[in-house]
Amino acid sequence: MLKVGDKAPTFSLSGDDGQAHEVSSDGRTVIVYFYPKDDTPGCTVEAKDFSTDEAQARIKKARVTVYGVSKDSVASHGKFRDKHGLRVRLLSDPDLHVHELFGAYGEKTMYGRKVQGTIRSTFVLRDGKVVHAYPSVRVPGHIDAVLGAIEGRASATDAAPKKSAPKAATAAAPKKAAPKKTASTERPAPKKPAAKKAAKKS
Numbered sequence: 035m036l037k038v039g040d041k042a043p044t045f046s047l048s049g050d051d052g053q054a055h056e057v058s059s060d061g062r063t064v065i066v067y068f069y070p071k072d073d074t075p076g077c078t079v080e081a082k083d084f085s086t087d088e089a090q091a092r093i094k095k096a097r098v099t100v101y102g103v104s105k106d107s108v109a110s111h112g113k114f115r116d117k118h119g120l121r122v123r124l125l126s127d128p129d130l131h132v133h134e135l136f137g138a139y140g141e142k143t144m145y146g147r148k149v150q151g152t153i154r155s156t157f158v159l160r161d162g163k164v165v166h167a168y169p170s171v172r173v174p175g176h177i178d179a180v181l182g183a184i185e186g187r188a189s190a191t192d193a194a195p196k197k198s199a200p201k202a203a204t205a206a207a208p209k210k211a212a213p214k215k216t217a218s219t220e221r222p223a224p225k226k227p228a229a230k231k232a233a234k235k236s
Contacts, residue, residue, distance in 0.1 A: 035136065035169050037167050038166065042059045042157075042163055044058045044059075047126060048126050049126070050108060050123065050124040059162055061161065065101070068104065068138035068155050069154055072106045076154070079174075081124075084102070084121070101124075103125045104124070104127065104152065105133070108126045153169065
């Protein structure tokens with residue numbers, strides 16, 4: 035899978051509008067995200083999150099172009115777009131050529147099993163380079179993370195958040211050292227009974 039600093043591929047795919055789209059990041063910023071299948075729960079949420087008024091305003095302000103890519107057909111993309119009022123361009127990659135250019139197709143884990151399929155991932159391209167890469171995307175909060183990175187508010191990868199280090203336990207008060215035994219504290223040796231006086235002679 036491509037990582038930050040790698041050369042960004044240039045490619046052409048047909049979109050949900052029936053037109054061919056030449057995707058290049060030369061002189062501009064492009065978001066390319068890969069998703070498994072139209073109109074499935076996670077993919078729908080992701081596309082709709084990119085299509086909200088807030089997200090679209092941020093995308094426009096940052097002068098970014100967004101492309102969603104899956105192996106679904108152009109016709110499927112059109113139905114998906116119309117059903118959910120999507121506002122991102124969906125590209126069809128039926129032979130997985132572009133998926134493979136980005137490393138977005140391969141082995142992944144689903145329901146505890148290893149399978150071959152599309153790896154949900156996102157790449158931000160600028161001036162011919164990958165500037166942000168998000169492998170194995172988790173949809174909740176992802177779009178905000180991507181746009182935040184473009185706006186300079188987040189890191190270049192969408193790694194799982196690190197658990198905060200546990201707070202250091204309050205140092206226990208040092209135990210007082212047991213007092214050393216001194217002559218005054220030592221238990222005195224028992225006294226020997228006094229010898230009886232000799233009986234007086236009568």
